[in-house]
Amino acid sequence: MMTIKDLPLEDYFTSGHTACPGCGPAILAKVIMKVFGKNTVIYTPANCLLVFGGTYPYLAWKVPYHHVAFENTAVCIAGIRRALKRMGRDDVHVIGIAGDGGTADIGIQALSGAAERNEDVIYIMYDNEAYMNTGIQRSSSTPYGAWTTTTPVGKVRAGKTEFKKDVPRIMIAHNVPYVATACISFPNDLLAKLEKAKRIRGFRYLQILAPCPTGWRFPPEKTIEVGRLAVETGMWTLYEYENGVMRINHKPKMIPVEEYLKLQGRFRHLSEEDVKRIQDYVKRKWESDLALCRAYGGCE
Amino acid sequence: MMRVVTGNYAAAYAAMRARAEVVAAYPITPQTFIVEHIAEFINNGEMDAEYMAVESEHSAMSAIISAEATGVRTFTATSSQGLALMHEMLFIPPALRLPIVMAVVNRTVAAPIGIWCEYNDAMPQRDTGWMMVFVENNQEVFDMIIQAYKIAENSDVLLPMMVCLDAFILSHTVEPVSLEEQEAVDEFLPKYKPHVYLLPEDPMAVGTFTPPEYIQEVRYQEDVAMRNARRVIARVDEEFGEKFGRKYHGLVEKYMVDDADVVLITLGTVTSTAREIVHKLRDKGKKVGLVKLRFMRPFPEQELREIAENVKAIGVYDRSVSFGSGGPAYIEVRNALYGFDIPVINFLAGIGGRDVMAPDINLMFEKLYMAADGAEKKNIIWIGTRGVEP
Numbered sequence: 001m002m003t004i005k006d007l008p009l010e011d012y013f014t015s016g017h018t019a020c021p022g023c024g025p026a027i028l029a030k031v032i033m034k035v036f037g038k039n040t041v042i043y044t045p046a047n048c049l050l051v052f053g054g055t056y057p058y059l060a061w062k063v064p065y066h067h068v069a070f071e072n073t074a075v076c077i078a079g080i081r082r083a084l085k086r087m088g089r090d091d092v093h094v095i096g097i098a099g100d101g102g103t104a105d106i107g108i109q110a111l112s113g114a115a116e117r118n119e120d121v122i123y124i125m126y127d128n129e130a131y132m133n134t135g136i137q138r139s140s141s142t143p144y145g146a147w148t149t150t151t152p153v154g155k156v157r158a159g160k161t162e163f164k165k166d167v168p169r170i171m172i173a174h175n176v177p178y179v180a181t182a183c184i185s186f187p188n189d190l191l192a193k194l195e196k197a198k199r200i201r202g203f204r205y206l207q208i209l210a211p212c213p214t215g216w217r218f219p220p221e222k223t224i225e226v227g228r229l230a231v232e233t234g235m236w237t238l239y240e241y242e243n244g245v246m247r248i249n250h251k252p253k254m255i256p257v258e259e260y261l262k263l264q265g266r267f268r269h270l271s272e273e274d275v276k277r278i279q280d281y282v283k284r285k286w287e288s289d290l291a292l293c294r295a296y297g298g299c300e
Numbered sequence: 301m302m303r304v305v306t307g308n309y310a311a312a313y314a315a316m317r318a319r320a321e322v323v324a325a326y327p328i329t330p331q332t333f334i335v336e337h338i339a340e341f342i343n344n345g346e347m348d349a350e351y352m353a354v355e356s357e358h359s360a361m362s363a364i365i366s367a368e369a370t371g372v373r374t375f376t377a378t379s380s381q382g383l384a385l386m387h388e389m390l391f392i393p394p395a396l397r398l399p400i401v402m403a404v405v406n407r408t409v410a411a412p413i414g415i416w417c418e419y420n421d422a423m424p425q426r427d428t429g430w431m432m433v434f435v436e437n438n439q440e441v442f443d444m445i446i447q448a449y450k451i452a453e454n455s456d457v458l459l460p461m462m463v464c465l466d467a468f469i470l471s472h473t474v475e476p477v478s479l480e481e482q483e484a485v486d487e488f489l490p491k492y493k494p495h496v497y498l499l500p501e502d503p504m505a506v507g508t509f510t511p512p513e514y515i516q517e518v519r520y521q522e523d524v525a526m527r528n529a530r531r532v533i534a535r536v537d538e539e540f541g542e543k544f545g546r547k548y549h550g551l552v553e554k555y556m557v558d559d560a561d562v563v564l565i566t567l568g569t570v571t572s573t574a575r576e577i578v579h580k581l582r583d584k585g586k587k588v589g590l591v592k593l594r595f596m597r598p599f600p601e602q603e604l605r606e607i608a609e610n611v612k613a614i615g616v617y618d619r620s621v622s623f624g625s626g627g628p629a630y631i632e633v634r635n636a637l638y639g640f641d642i643p644v645i646n647f648l649a650g651i652g653g654r655d656v657m658a659p660d661i662n663l664m665f666e667k668l669y670m671a672a673d674g675a676e677k678k679n680i681i682w683i684g685t686r687g688v689e690p
Binding site for chain 1: 355371372389510
């Protein structure tokens, strides 16, 4: 199994891109390409990765690269795959890399359709928990309480009033060959999941938490630390679902959520009651992830 | 092979004969039989293609855009709300220069909801960069889908084309159609050679984020391609005529126009009725002519100006309305005829699938003669509208 020490030196998502310092999704793009290599076609919808990955005539991708629109990543990569099949090119990996807005909100129809048809593609959602490219607007994947530019901290209302949409579970409900959650702060777990996705055929969905210093309001050198705390507080569970069996890959230390929240400006306004509500949510989430894991036969 | 088939069957058969390799579609009345027939052809082993039964028209267009960008010939078909839902995606293939071909079975767009013929689905797509041809009968459905690939894939064009056929009047009505053999179609339409592809051995970026320093040139090239299409359409029609013995005369087809006092311009199936009326009026000594406006994009500006040189009045039939300004074909014709000092009047009829009958066409010619004599002052005339004097 590939670990961080075995990663090839060669990059297919090169330096020179224009991401913010400490950008989680940029780290992810680099890692994805180190695992998948040259024989890959990449699609991105309208998102940060489209913009920082290259503005014509410059491009950080060294593989075939395609963009059509925002809400159709899953069906565009399916179209690429079907055409490659006609051309006798089953050896090529087809990957779509979309954000949480392009996946959980506007892209969910195409995502559901492609998953139901079990299109032979890899769909990677980089979850930075808001529409960062358009200026930090809330998505259905934004956590409860978070400040965004469309959930501003006002006098009568402050932050998002709804909890995060659980897209991986929606994908498990589609009964696709592979669903995984990961985080850029757990690189060996991430690498193992990308490698597994590379080997499996059919529809593969990976949702990878990728902290955004700009939108979450933390210093750029804290990206990895914030991601680690997301997992160790139980805000984000690392698991995988493979051919009907679910496994939890990391048992969180269950550090109080306050340790995670206090690092980020987007949660600065939270009341004690809000923090308690999030702590309760984390407890419920962990219990229900465990229950689901037991139901799918992967946990004692 | 001559067979009696619907317009929808002719469209599906043409997609098979054109060897479309990826077909993505979503069912909508009255397009449904097209995608059903293609699914049957594939499941019976007659057609060798990937069929994507996607979850919306938006996804149908998205899928074939990316399949075409990967390097294969594609096909889809839709109608009405489906075309409206595709609207966002329609801008992509002209700019990425993907020669996609789509059948559009023209149906009214809600509200009120209806399923019958109106051109308010296709006409709002005129500025997306697609070539648009309106056909008159089921043979023309088959022939134009074959021709469309050859025109679209020409290196001077590389724009997508929609082949528009009237809901039910063609889509669900049987007519004898010569469904050409594979070998003959292959000779006319060779294997697709993509100029855009997504292959690791020769990486290409198709659809990058592009700043103002470059986008204007992209639009200019689309404009040049649409202008180039005018001569390519004429040339491909000639070649098609030589191969199969049927010609459609490019952007417009003229019928008894040369010595005509007044001419009527029509689109789609109304042309057949109008041709019959022209014949009858000619028998009575009336010098009337007919112009079948085949292409809305590219628009036959020069051809119409030549026709306008020798006539006293021109009428334009429209099956949809640009509210407050007349029908889209009328607006385009008036633009093409800028500087001509003859009456150009608009007839709005058949909206929402209402039949356009012989007396309606007779009335159009009557009005045209009145306009030529200065006795008809109205520019826009609604024909057969309850409570409205034409």
